Amino acid sequence: MGCLALGLRALIGVVFLASFVGKVSGRGAFDRFVSSVRDMRVLPARSARSVARSVVTAEAAVCVTLATPVRAVAVGGFVLSGVLLTVFAAGILLSLRQGVRTPCRCFGASVSPLGPGHVARNLTLTAVAVVGAVAVPAAGATAPGGAALSVLTGLLLGGLVTALDDILDLFRPVDRAPGLARGR
Secondary structure, three states, rough: OOOHHHHHHHHHHHHHHHHHHHHHHOOOOHHHHHHHHHHOOOOHHHOOOOHHHHHHHHHHHHHHHHOOOHHHHHHHHHHHHHHHHHHHHHHHHHHHHOOOOOOOOOOOOOOOOOOOOHHHHHHHHHHHHHHHHHHHHOOOOHHHHHHHHHHHHHHHHHHHHHHHHHHHHHOOOOOOOOOOOOOO
16 A cells, blocks of 8 residues: 555554544533533534434544445445534534524534634645545555655654644633733
């Protein structure tokens, strides 16, 4: 399997693994995700739990398919991830157009509200998934060193994507409490 395909499998795989684990790990994690789906006001509130279950199941399926060493299955994993990411981007965009700024529960607990950056992230990852779907069937033999470097790079980039909100929060201005003057 080619280096590019391996790296992209690792990148998309770690993003979806972190997303899945963040939504199902810990007390109340899944219920918070259900609430965020409901709070987006894109779907009828009564369907939030079943949609959340479907999302979590599909995210787990992406992880399994991308980890499978069968090319056709990996292509299916990239296609599924691309479809999910496109749907996520559309849902966030629709929610933002309604003025909803619910916290992003993309990777579990978060206080960062959904915003245009989440749409851009998901569309960028969609493009990565498309490239991955094309790269897997075209992949040839890979040297072990190149394969290891590709996978490591994909894992690191995937980790960076999952931590991006937290990293960006480090650079946002801190709101000062009202009534506090400088130098006191």
